[in-house]
Amino acid sequence: MSGVLVVCEHLSGEFADITFELLALANSLGAGDVSAVTFGSMAGKASELGSAACVIDAGCEDEYNPESYAAAVSTAVDAHSPDLILIGSTSMGMDIAAPVAAAHGLPLVAYCTTVEATNGGFACSSSLYGGKLGVSSQVSSPAVAMVLPGSCDGDAGRVAGSPAVNELAIPESAGKVRFNRLIEPEAGDVDITQSGVLVAIGRGIGSKDDIELVAELAELLDADLACSRPIVDAGWMEKSRQVGKSGFKVKPRVYIALGISGAPEHIEGMKNSATIIAINSDEDAPIFDVAHYGLTEDLFDVCEELVEELE
Amino acid sequence: MKIAVLLKMVPDLVEELEVDSTGKALDTEELKFKLNEFDDHALEEALLLGGEEDEVVALALEGEGNEKLLFTALAKGASRAVQLTGVQPGGSGEQATAFAAALAESSFDLILTGVQSVDDREGQLGPLLAARMGLPCVSVVTGVSVTDGGATVNKEYSGGVMAEFEVTLPAVLGIQSAQQPPRYAPVSKVRQMQQTATIESLTVGGAGGGAESEVTAMAPPEVGASAKMLDDAAALLEVLRGEGVA
């Protein structure tokens, strides 16, 4: 067989956005039939995966498990020999792609933003070096591609239908990784996913003391404060304020990025904001690629001036 | 308990990255390297996990700046440092093969590495290594605690949701962040290590990385394609007023 195999990610009984983005991409390739691998009881929602020609019910527990899900996808590859396996460049996808590629000796291309079918293989473009460089590569078929969330239009993949559902017989898991429980985030004082205006700070802030000034600005703009991952890692702000891959996806009316360089992991979380304004002293910062307005100045100076004006 | 931490240098993104004349690779002339920040977290997590009787071994492939990197790991508190020689630096696949060869000999309980790096186009070192060694692997880990024969790890999903897993050891973990920010290694101590400590050397065969893709082009994304660049804070204020937020 040939075609494209899409690994369908889900969480808490719902298919994740990346699933539909991958389906849309798979269909746009014109590289044969698209089959979608689902896990646990998600095959029961096969009708949501109408853009796939068939659904492969790989079984497994409902809750994601790095070991058994990867083994199941491997089995599906054995059974279907696809030309291309599309996996999300996500927390879950990271556990699955490498073992699948290794098990079948397939080449793996990560951080893809585009994938196109070419003669005898695929042309991929990966966003590397914190989004500062795009790397195009050619890979022979069959191959595994990890696709960055937000690279394709998920809506195009959200097609209802009634694809055939094939059950896959999977080997018993070795049981070396066992799911315990889900830990929901501690409720922060603010739900940034609901904010109309967000002022977000990144590594460029330099010192914890300077957050005070930004907070002042946020208050004047009637905005909530958010941040990128390094700020949380440094312990300067709560996890509940983090925007990005491992944080929250936000869609405010206005998103003001201060000192955020714009790594793909961050952009993933805020690119759907209605208006994005970026302030960064580095004129080459990738954040300016997604921003609607940009300003290359010292963020502290800008904040001070804005606060002064607004007061 | 024996913990291995795999360390790797990556281009420092503070510097401008330039593409060389082939158009397919980074111009290494002005390139500056630094420790992959996620590896720094992995090292920190290992040092936090490692007690008096545990052994934390830092490993890195031979390469420019890697000796200082390993001395720095020793200065931070690693028990031993090992440099792997005989490997041509390549992508994550080749690195995984080299590390797998090095680690196969010793019985490590935990192998920690950064969840990803800015240049791992061929996939992440952790899961690639685990696949070669036949070990369980969990990526995007933000917390590890070790119990009898196993580890309890937190894996981060999106939206701040985490999942807790039990993992049978030995295992490979891709660390996203340590439980506290990575410590600073004083240069005084690094220099002292350079004079008193030794870095072990381990030769591993130049094994290949398996099937690979071929780079055809490398280029910065179009900058400011969509952003309208403003002149000053006053112009910014205008925009904010236009959006009705100021």
Place this chain on the structure above:
Amino acid sequence: MRQGQPADRSDKLPTRFARALLEVAMQKPLASARPLVNIFHTFIFFGFSFYLLVNVVDVLEAFVPNWETIWQGPLADGFNLLADLFSVFVLVGMLFFLHRRFITKPKVLEFNSNVLLHPGVAAGGVRRDSLIVGGFILLHVGSRWVGSALQLAEAGGPDPWLPTASILLPLFTEMEPGLLEQTIRATWWLALGLILLFIPYFPRSKHIHLMVAPVNLALRRETPRGALDAVQDPAQPGSTTLAGLPWPQVLDAFACIMCTRCHEVCPAHESGTPLSPSALEINKRYHINAHATEVAASGARQNMLEYAISPDAVWSCTACYACVQICPVGNEPMHDILELRRSLVFDGKMPDELGEVLRSLDEQGNSFGESNRRRSKWTRKLNIKDARKEAVDLLWFVGDFASFNQSCTATTRKVAEVLTAAGVDFGVIRKGERSAGNDVRRVGEEGLFESLAEQNIELLEKCEFDRIMTTDPHTYNALKNEYPALGGEYEVVHYSTLLVELIEGGAIQLEQPLAGNATFHDPCYLGRYNGIYDAPREVIERCGLALVEMPRNRENSFCCGAGGGQIWLNDHDDMTQRPSEMRIEEALSVGVSRFLVACPKDMTMYSDAAKTSGHEEEIVVEDIIDLVHSAMGIEGVAA
């Protein structure tokens, strides 16, 4: 002391002691502050010095038969007169001090409530000690004075050589001769016996300062103020114990008279943080006294952070040198703190934000976390020579703040424009420059300092130039005072000095002088550390401004709060007002609207402080180059 680390102070011993004794005799070390207190101290000092002689004479009088016949004539009369007058001086002086410490209780004698105190100190030990010593002096001198009045009563009349005792005389003329004799004996025993009684307490008390202070002054450091001691043991740099300090710094504890002058001038203590250099010395002393027997063994190895100074206090010091400069007995609390920092940093114990900055300095060579290639971004369109590629007369070592900080780069450009207009042949080393490391050394990261210095020296070796110029006093200090020990010997000039040279030589023509008045803030590392006070003042006055001094000027200048790495650290939670804000208010109090600086860090600190203290409308912060630039009528080039 013997537990302390070796430090050679044995050179030129006679000169050292002669100078110290002369200074003590002139009471010079006191002169920087507190004039009123100094007068009374001088009373006691001279009185007490003379009393040494008095006591000897008194003992001789009691034990040498026929002393009265031996000891008479003009010499005895003169002696009596002096003894009589000095008695009153001491009594008046002592009463003043006791009144000050126990009745008026000026706030400067107190510690901020967050300062770590040894239990003995916290229990009021300093006050008790003051009372005992003060009481001893009053009784000792007082009873001798009364005694001489009684002797006059016995002799039957006043003596012109004992004028003040003669005034007391009428009180005793009615006394019975027997009782009189008894009382004279009692006063003699009180005066001299008290000394015997006091002797065991004396070494533990603040009174010992009269012995230790001159020794401490004689044995003081003679290296440049701006050059820190080399690390003794690279395997364990710095120290957290008394045993690890150079021995003169252990001696400091006994020279201390607990006058707290040091914390009065300390920007950290004044702004409410838990640092008191005075408490540090006093705590050391109490610790040694409390563990007198074991100090030799374990006590000297106890962690000073437990009893002498809190870690927060260690990280509050601005390394401004004010405490060392002001100390009348030659103590160096700042050096203790810097040794503590070395040890803490070596063990990785430091504020998180400091680790970030040091990492950037190590990886990028600057404290701004920026690519070092951006170091010369400010030179855009200015056509400045690259001193790595061609020979120049003047190599300008720009420094981190002047290169990267956005509130400084406009000033930096003006310096370039002035030099160009003056026809100076100068160049910069662009991305080849690394932070000079002055403040890196002062946060205790000796290794990183060495690494930065070595990189700079290596590059400077390859450049051809006559002199190095810098606008940054911190950079100036490191290059001038600390690089020589690492093999980098240069003629270094601060731009203020250079500007004076250029003005005097006619290369700079100030054709459009300014008018009005202004005040000037002496940067610690220019003034106190390197003694350059006049050059910036000269520049200001040549530009036509009338200089109005703030109360704290020149060597008594008050630090902006940025030194010693504080510019990289967060404000302490207990900080009540930033030192820079106090300074802005000090400037306003002398009625000026121009606040002049000659240091890039000051530019940042004070333009911020003018804003945060709400005085932005009333005072403008300018660099001295701003004056020269506009007095020369230079049209700037837009960046």
